Amino acid sequence: MRLKTAAALALTAALAACGDSHTPTKLWEATGFQNPESALADTASGTIYVSNVAGGPADRDGNGYISKLSLDGKVTAEKWVTGLDSPKGLALTGGKLYVADLDKLVEIDVGSGAIVTKHEAAGAKILNDVAVDGEGRVYTSDWPGNAIWRLEGGTFEKWLESDKLANPNGLLVEGDKLIVAAWGAMEADFSTKTPGHLLTVSLADKTIADLGNGKPIGNLDGLEPFDADSYLVTDWVAGKVFQITRAGDAKELLSLGQGSADLGYIPATRTAIIPLMVAGKVVAYKF
Template identity: 45%
Template sequence: MTLRHAAFAAAAAMLLMGPAHAAELEKLWEIDGLKQPESALYDASGGVIFVSEVVGDMRAKDGDGQISKVSPEGKVVQSGWVKGLNAPKGLGLSGGKLYAADIDELVEIDVASGKVTARHKVEGAVFLNDIVTDGAGRVYVSDSGTNTISVLESGEVKPWLRNDRLNSPNGLAIEGDAMVVASFGKPAAAGQEAVPGFLVEAPLSGDSVRTLGDGSPIGALDGLVVLGGGKYLATDYIKGGLLRIDQSGSFETLAPLPSGTADLSYDPQTKTAFVPQNKEGKLTAFRIP
């Protein structure tokens, strides 16, 4: 057989086999009956998933909010592990403390005891949303209502970055020397349609903001995690869904979930995403291909 004939035979064989298919998303488990879960945070060292539950109005200071514990295998370990919060959303871990974004406060919780050890007021905050921590003990929190990211450092909260180009910042993730931000965009208002958000990026110096990719609308972005290799996982709160976004701005929907898909967490060792569905009262685990 000549080289030309061999190449033709190989091409014909590929056509007979049909197109290659990407690996499908695998749903591992799902918990229901949660009370408006907004954020999930996987703690590898403790072998647990912390879940914030709003339990009511997203903006109400009613003391009904709580944080529960769930196992990585999909079992509720302790419902209401921490109670007496208002409307807790994003969660972050640093130095044995769990931090919760609670409307206009960063609530500090001792992980070992489950006791609230401090409530850090964020002056001027309207709607604190997501949290990310760095290796130096700093705790960053987004305020979707004021286009601001604040930082807690050495017991003091101060603005880290305030810029309208943050476009209602929600999900936060640190990648190298930059902060990547999932913007919620502009919700629908009287006589105006909603304008979906996209990813933006700021150096950790906090002195500028730039669009990550071409700035094409993606969705009302909520949670955000870094996959590596220029890829990110995010959720769309309004339309719903688990998304994989490329640094160029292109994206694909991995799972068409309902409206209310919120702040996810990710275990890179098992390639598992833990995705809260706020309006459905569910937490779902997916294996990411």
């Protein structure tokens, strides 16, 4: 009995020395970026794409660019694509990288790095995140404009506009629904009286609903599926990373500082890649 107790105490001490198994482990940190806003991992090519705003969120200055990294955080092309204004959300489909850039959805050929076309969104304020459905249709959130735009068959048009979207930021297509990470109803200085939470939008009839209990969580930005029952979501202002369940309950997993933006996630290795806009860094954590 004493031997078993001693063994148990030794095991407990060893586990304590290793740290909590549920605590995310920092894998790497890459520096030298200019307001990095979105990270997207393509495991097939071993590439991470990072959008660099390189200025203010609404600046039309041509200073924005896309960087390329390896999966272990080494910068392979600092300025792979240049001449953008304020690039933010990224999505990859059909050999093309789609980039939300103020009032344009920029289409880039990933093989050559050439800009194929720029889809104009006349009247859009600040296009933010990008998501693709199973039919190859591309959705883009207009953050201050309380709208979602959609590219289908070469036509880019406003698909949905509603104050119920509560300043939509992150987007994720899940089956027949669009999951939306809402910032919360925004004042002129981007502050909110009531923080945002996750919403769902029916792709069939555009019905908007709360995901789960609808409790306020934060000024939500990046959104990725975490497991069968929850999502990884960043809060830009508070600098936190949350796990939010389908019931709408939030658990803080990380606190990284203001500017934690549109994260990428690799399910096979449970690795989150998080741009830190204010710090000019991109960090990777294993869960």
